[in-house]
Amino acid sequence: MTIQLAQKFEVVFGRAPEVVARAPGRVEFIGNHTDYNGGSVLGAAIDRGVWVALAPRTDGQWRFASDPNPRILSLRVGEPHRQTGDRRWLNYPLGVIAALPAFGLRAPAGFDCLVMSDLPAGAGLSSSAALELASALAFLAFTGQDAPRATVVKIGRHAENHFVGVPCGILDQGVSGFGKKDRLVFIDCRGPRFATVPMSADAQFWIFNTHTKHALVDGLYAARHRECMAAAKALGVSLLADAKSSQLEATRAKLAPAVFARARHIIEEIARVGATVRALRAGNLTKVGRLLTASHRSSQTLFENSTPELDFLVDTLTTRPNVYGARLTGGGFGGAVMALTSKKFGAAQARSVATAYARKFGAAPDILHTKTDDGATVIT
Numbered sequence: 001m002t003i004q005l006a007q008k009f010e011v012v013f014g015r016a017p018e019v020v021a022r023a024p025g026r027v028e029f030i031g032n033h034t035d036y037n038g039g040s041v042l043g044a045a046i047d048r049g050v051w052v053a054l055a056p057r058t059d060g061q062w063r064f065a066s067d068p069n070p071r072i073l074s075l076r077v078g079e080p081h082r083q084t085g086d087r088r089w090l091n092y093p094l095g096v097i098a099a100l101p102a103f104g105l106r107a108p109a110g111f112d113c114l115v116m117s118d119l120p121a122g123a124g125l126s127s128s129a130a131l132e133l134a135s136a137l138a139f140l141a142f143t144g145q146d147a148p149r150a151t152v153v154k155i156g157r158h159a160e161n162h163f164v165g166v167p168c169g170i171l172d173q174g175v176s177g178f179g180k181k182d183r184l185v186f187i188d189c190r191g192p193r194f195a196t197v198p199m200s201a202d203a204q205f206w207i208f209n210t211h212t213k214h215a216l217v218d219g220l221y222a223a224r225h226r227e228c229m230a231a232a233k234a235l236g237v238s239l240l241a242d243a244k245s246s247q248l249e250a251t252r253a254k255l256a257p258a259v260f261a262r263a264r265h266i267i268e269e270i271a272r273v274g275a276t277v278r279a280l281r282a283g284n285l286t287k288v289g290r291l292l293t294a295s296h297r298s299s300q301t302l303f304e305n306s307t308p309e310l311d312f313l314v315d316t317l318t319t320r321p322n323v324y325g326a327r328l329t330g331g332g333f334g335g336a337v338m339a340l341t342s343k344k345f346g347a348a349q350a351r352s353v354a355t356a357y358a359r360k361f362g363a364a365p366d367i368l369h370t371k372t373d374d375g376a377t378v379i380t
């Protein structure tokens with residue numbers, strides 16, 4: 001990919017890049033809606049990502065192109081402004097530039113920038129965080145600056161929250177930044193604090209993207225947030241991560257049944273993240289798989305952020321051989337299901353699940369086969 005990127009850079013900008021950085025996409029492994037409740041989450045950086053290449057310019061311009069579209073988008077160097085229409089994607093690298101001074105870092109002078117990717121955008125694999133982190137590392141290398149990894153992660157999130165305007169948690173940037181091959185990233189969201197835990201090289205991820213999206217997804221997400229905060233308040237804690245199951249049980253009569261169910265999901269899901277870390281450390285993928293499927297069942301019945309499409313995929317996958325477990329991944333209300341499998345689960349098995357799905361719902365889901373990989377890095 002790096003050679004292809006250099007060649008493409010030459011075609012678009014007529015010279016070689018000086019700096020190349022890459023950042024991976026990510027899968028939410030377990031820890032559903034735990035982030036804004038002060039809990040923990042496990043994610044995997046995957047072997048698909050975004051590359052950002054830069055070369056300097058001396059005429060006071062920032063110029064951008066994203067492969068395969070060779071069109072060059074130009075801006076004057078200065079205070080970045082939010083872009084609209086077909087220039088909207090510039091908000092990710094521009095948001096990073098705008099964030100740098102807030103972290104005591106210098107913004108880059110003029111450059112040509114080419115973005116290349118083998119990570120589908122808008123598929124729940126966080127191409128946005130990959131683009132932010134690759135941009136951040138490229139701009140830092142380009143300006144001869146260095147920053148702790150946790151700062152690079154915060155710069156990416158700052159760009160997404162404040163410049164792009166998406167109120168994402170720390171998972172996307174944290175996993176893209178701290179990912180490691182054959183490891184998962186554990187994030188204590190309140191710190192945030194980052195660590196990694198070993199993951200057997202035999203474990204494979206299969207992502208089935210249904211491309212379905214609940215019409216009311218934004219409103220439903222906000223409603224879940226409200227219900228969680230209402231439960232925390234009734235329990236006398238600032239966030240649900242501080243509440244115990246026994247406490248919740250004792251407060252049951254005071255809570256609306258739906259609010260009780262949401263809180264139970266969050267409290268048990270945070271416990272499942274901890275149990276998954278222990279099972280991973282013990283190399284017990286069967287146990288890990290059971291926890292993944294239990295997470296899905298909790299989403300289905302307690303948090304109610306699953307859909308018939310996602311349930312069908314989990315139901316089907318968990319009856320197939322060589323599947324450890326399966327769950328919805330990401331916010332829910334549509335989107336994708338992730339299955340953790342052994343290497344014996346292959347493309348033919350995945351296609352058969354997709355075919356069964358298509359028979360019921362009309363269209364087949366997209367299938368992505370992936371595994372853990374290293375986090376964001378400067379390549380040259």
Ligand code: ADP
Nearest residue numbers: 066089115116117121122123124125126127128
């Ligand atoms: P996700 O992060 O799940 O992929 P988002 O909607 O958060 O979905 O981010 C997708 C957006 O990120 C795209 O609409 C585009 O603006 C930007 N993006 C992702 N990959 C690229 C790329 N290779 N080139 C340009 N922009 C990209």
Ligand code: MG
Nearest residue numbers: 126127128129
């Ligand atoms: Mg995103």
